[in-house]
Amino acid sequence: IARSLRASARRPATLQRAFQPIKPSFAPALSQRFASTQSNTDGRIHQVIGAVVDVKFDGEQLPAILNAVTTENGGQKLVLEVAQHLGENVVRCIAMDGTEGLVRGRKVVDTGAPIKIPVGPGCLGRIMNVTGDPIDERGPIKATKLAPIHAEAPEFVDQSTSAEILVTGIKVVDLLAPYARGGKIGLFGGAGVGKTVFIQELINNIAKAHGGYSVFTGVGERTREGNDLYHEMQETGVIQLDGDSKVALVFGQMNEPPGARARVALTGLTIAEYFRDEEGQDVLLFIDNIFRFTQAGSEVSALLGRIPSAVGYQPTLAVDMGGMQERITTTQKGSITSVQAVYVPADDLTDPAPATTFAHLDATTVLSRGISELGIYPA
Template sequence: MKIGKIITINDISVEIILSSNDIKIGDILEVEGNNKYVFEVVEINNISATCISLYSTRGLQKGSIVIKKNDGLEVEYSDKILGRVFDSYGDVIDGLPFESEKKVKVSHNTVSLKEVKVENDPLWTGIKVIDFFAPLQKGFKMGLLGGAGVGKTVLIKELIHNIYASSNSNAVFVGAGERSREGRELYDDMKSSNLLDKMTMVYGQMGDNPVSRSKSVATGLRMAEYLRDEKGQDVLIFIDNIYRFIQAKAEISTDLKELLIENGYPANMAGEVSDIEERINSTDKGSITSFQAIYIPADDLTDDAVQTVMSYMDGQIVLDRKIAELGLYPAINVFKSTSKLIDKDKIGERHFSLVERVLANLTRYEELEEIIAVLGIEELSEEDKLVFYRSRKLRNYFSQPMFVAEAFTNIKGVFVDVEDVLNDVENILNGKYDNIDESKFRYIGKCDGQEWNKG
């Protein structure tokens, strides 16, 4: 059905003079006779409509006839999503044959309040520092914060590996504005680990236009909702990177000449983020647990976009460049990493008290480092010396060899049970390993079974 003619062409958007009123916001339009030019309606005036282009507008001409294609973007809604790679618009991009079974619209209502399930089981990752300091619960939203090059993507890949190796649930990975190379690496890693058939990938990569980068998150969520609502699963969705989603929205707002706020973010940023976050919930049918990598511009945690996303999180895992410089991975800052599960009633008295003891020791350790830098370690009391050496062992203990990094480190990855972590931490704090050199605690799994801990 003919909708109108293109009268204005911008980098991302076009304006159409309408010849039909049978049009609404969210409709998908295309140029008559040329389906490589596809648009989504975002604004309707009396006689014209503003649309954003799903692909490049290069080569598009004024006066082109525009026809209606669909009522909205549609994605696959069946088991056929597993093991496949899609673009932001639900099209398969892995080069393999694909036959659609059922399609539904990407847009979807949030879960109603009466459907939301609050109480859920913990979700153990096998990564010592996360399970100890920032444990997860099914249905949680966890932020993964860090600047460039501190290990966000590697940690996401390790979480995918560990959680799927230990459970039967499926995963959805959303690449929003990240590097195409990393997407290919993840695909190859999952394939070689025989985990590809357990997950779905959706990519709106760095080289795509901002509309593609902004749509990838909603497309991935729709697929996760299928696994939760139709298959009754506890699904994991990894979004790398939710900050790039906001950046893409800002680019679109700029092209549409909309009002921007401080730092160039769109004025409706809070609404755009809430539309995504409120769809990530647990119900009686299943749950969606999300890990969202959040790029920190200039390592500034007070950035408006970072704070907007963090307001929806149930916890955060903060990666720190200073810890990465020490060669300790995952480079997680245990003081800034938090979880709502750190509560006596949820994780138990023992776990809670151990976390408090470790944080107290590490806080004192940082104070002692300053004293030692001025006066030397000989000036410390015997009690402070014990705190100093035990804290260094704890710091090293929370490093861990990763399965997905085996090819680079030549150290076999390990999955560590949380009970073993609690036992090891308690033994270190109580002085059982005072005669063991701190270097022995770097990149190990549990202490039990180590060469220095036999007999």
């Protein structure tokens, strides 16, 4: 009994110790931690696996999906695009350039918006990459406006239809399979049957005959072809280094990481949309090659760990293609006529990549290997 009385006498002191108030030195730190609502937009590189970079942010608010975040790599700005939120304040990003030299712990800054590129007349006669940086060594691009590469398609009520023929100046096309102005045209063919040469001829004819603006987007094709195209355009006067150019060039070629190849078509499309919506122009958008857009999307999907779909393509194949193609349309302000070269793997038109593209096209021109082997062009 005496022992229990002594224990009960000690208990209030124990309770008093357990419920002591927080010391003043700790109180400000705790109140600041829970009261702060500002997000910290700086993060640190957590992991680098090829073109995929994981970034850990300190704040509670993470950058939104498709936001651009930037870091330094070898003194150059490297742009990453947010693709996934992994939990524990880690976001998975796709790099728009090479990641050689990146290290863990390097600072990353959220720009708060998608990748933005310069648009407007200052882009004409210039070559840019996926992030809008000039790659023709002729100084910065003189543009007054920046536009995000991710945008919504025009509303249904804003779209218009027209039944005009686009005169290409190529007799076999204008006679047998004419193209509609403001439509989407597919050039199907295997390797080496003349898709790129056909597109070059179209740009030349239409720039000379109609004086309209064109945007050429090279997606995952040979750098040599892009270089040849640039110099040919200078010789024919389509690009005038000191004068009035008619075409803007956007390149994300074979040597680029998959992130750049998957987004460069959207960069070219954004420039074309500016001329259509802000200046009321009828614009020509050339994409060479739309298959490489799908192929790059497949690579990105695999890097992000998504389960592949038919023939190893990404499960989001139809969504990726539809999101871009729906933006290529005619509105009441102007039109975008798109000519897309479509590489057909192993000459198999039932492959999911060309088959998905078919659904969006208004006209198709299939180049035949048999005819090209006879030396007849266009095949």
